[in-house]
Amino acid sequence: MNAYVNPTRIISIRASSLGDLFDCPARWEAKNLLNKRNPDGARTRLGTAIHEAVTQWDHLNLIGEEVSLEECEEILHHQIWQPNEEVDWSDLNQNDAESIGQSLMHKYITHIVPTQKFIGVEVRCESLILADLGIELTGTIDRIYENEDGELGISDIKTGKAAVGSDGVVKTVGHAPQMGIYTVLAAHALQEPVTAPARIYGLTTGKTDKGQHVGIGEIESPAEVLLGTEEDPGLLHHAAKIIKHGTFYGNSKSMLCNEKFCPAYATCKFRK
Structure with a gap:
């Protein structure tokens, strides 16, 4: 009998890991239940x-304290050159990483921050147990914002080679499960509705200024996709089934099916 098949056991799911569970349950199990790790x-x-770096900027602005670009640049420098864990720098050296990071930090502060009204930065939420599903939701919300209509919403910073297209369109596909959990956790923490669209602040990590794009994308009603209805169960119900029954199958066609990204790659029977 699989060790995870236990109707009374509560399994913890971090918001940031839910997309991984649907992409490749075997990789999710290796990282989140078996605690296997790859170097960053x-x-x-x-x-x-x-x-x-940008969290420092947003947090100090939120509480009304002065903050300088130099202070944020120093945080970025420390994170690149003195990381607290092993990093594989084979596809991007530290000098280039710092240069890209400084450029995108400035673009975020200049182009995104002035358009947003943050009411929460790095909000750590109490876990929310859904006993009927046998899961516990956990996570730290990047940002909680208020829109022009006074509605609250959550937002998250996403970086990557394809985070924003050259046309300025932010990639939002695949982020709904995570944004849904953040929305549910925010409503639980604030004890009030969180109804504005979830926002993705996309930052494209191109090596040149021409390839570095920033933008804002929105996901409507991510909590509905997560929770579903009695007639049409949401993503959390499907996640609970995978976990309860221990059906951690692999996905050899995943974009992350690679020894750099998956700690179970070497022994995975699903890619053979």
């Missing part, structure tokens, strides 16, 4: 560095 890739570390 260079672009993952770059994304973390940018995230930490």
